[in-house]
Amino acid sequence: MIINHPLLGPRDASEFVYLGDASLIDRPDWQAKDAQQQFHDYLYLRDNPAGAHRELWFHEQGDRSWLVVTRDTITHEITNVELARDVALQRGRGR
Amino acid sequence: MPRLAPSSPLNGFRQEFDRLEITEITDxxxxxxxxxxxxxxxxxxxxxxxxxxxxxxxxxxxxxxxxxxxxxxxxxxxxxxxxxxxxxxxxxxxxxxxxxxxxxxxxxDSWAVLRVSGTRCREALERICPLDLHPQTFVTGAVARTVMEHLGVIIFRDGEDSFLLLSARSSAPSFLHAVVTSAKNIQ
Known part of the structure; x- marks a missing residue:
């Protein structure tokens, strides 16, 4: 499987490690009133789609960047690759 | 007070092959x-x-x-x-x-540095390096971090027919073995 890195171009998937669902970027506020419930949902509740799935990959044997990869879980076709930093900033995170 | 002599990760390794040379760089x-x-x-x-x-x-x-x-x-x-x-x-x-x-x-002191040079250097590297090293894609001056034989490597093209490979000192002999084996395989 080849991942088309936004900065480096196509790289073999063996250079990367997989973390999981890209929703892990949206870490809840630990000071919220219902933080316990929010963290329960954040940690344990996942969609398990048969189709397009946004997921976090780490380029460990490369430039050490985190990526958000949109991959079809049925065909393994990769349709989009973004820097996770850019995605987090778009969602209003500070860094 | 004992006098200690510095030693390089690969003891100054150097070997020549057909239009190919592998040298440890220590300076x-x-x-x-x-x-x-x-x-x-x-x-x-x-x-x-x-x-x-x-x-x-x-x-x-x-x-x-x-x-x-x-x-x-x-x-x-x-x-x-x-x-x-x-x-x-x-x-x-x-x-x-x-x-x-x-x-x-x-x-x-954390890295072992090898220079792979000569007109057949790309042939020797293409068997262990997952990157496209064609001179139009990986131009002179290009640099990348990747893996060769499961070992992390920084590869830097410092000339048309010359690459510097940097890999961890702790696994340097295994890395050298992989590069030398790859060179022997094209002889």
């Missing part, structure tokens, strides 16, 4: 330069003020004047400075020029 210093969060512009202007060059984008390198470091763009917010070893400590040399615009770490 280089390597310093990683990381930019502090939110102060990227400060580091960039310190580098251009001290060396007259712009920091290279990820995947490429840029050389300051002769005798000055070459900067390797390895990842966002970090680059490596590669230069000739001198009596002065490598971090001191960089810090003298850039003061405290970045975080500097001496990595000179």
């Amino acid at each position: 280089l210093a390597l310093v990683s330069i990381a930019s502090p969060q939110g102060r990227e512009a400060e580091l960039a202007s310190a580098v251009s003020g001290a060396y007259g060059i712009a920091l290279p984008p990820v995947g490429s390198s840029v050389e300051a004047d002769a005798g000055e470091p070459r900067f390797l763009g390895l990842q966002p917010g970090q680059c490596f400075a590669l230069f000739e070893r001198q009596d002065e400590g490598p971090v001191d040399i960089i810090a003298r020029k850039l003061s405290d615009a970045g975080y500097y770490t001496d990595q000179s």
Whole structure:
């Protein structure tokens, strides 16, 4: 499987490690009133789609960047690759 | 007081093959330069003020004047400075020029450095390097971090027919074995 890195171009998937669902970027506020419930949902509740799935990959044997990869879980076709930093900033995170 | 003699990671290895040569390089210093969060512009202007060059984008390198470091763009917010070893400590040399615009770490003794050169060097490397090393894709001056034989490697093309390979000192003999085996396989 080849991942088309936004900065480096196509790289073999063996250079990367997989973390999981890209929703892990949206870490809840630990000071919220219902933080316990929010963290329960954040940690344990996942969609398990048969189709397009946004997921976090780490380029460990490369430039050490985190990526958000949109991959079809049925065909393994990769349709989009973004820097996770850019995605987090778009969602209003500070860094 | 015993006198200690320095030894290089691969004991100065050198071997010639048909139009191919593998040599350990022992006279280089390597310093990683990381930019502090939110102060990227400060580091960039310190580098251009001290060396007259712009920091290279990820995947490429840029050389300051002769005798000055070459900067390797390895990842966002970090680059490596590669230069000739001198009596002065490598971090001191960089810090003298850039003061405290970045975080500097001496990595000179952490890496084994091999030069693979000669007109058949790309043939020897294509069996272990997962990157496309065609001169139009991986141009002279290009740099990348990747894996060869499951070992992390920084590969830097320092000439049309010459590559520098940097791998961890702790696994240097295994890395050398992989590169030499690959060279023997094309003979």
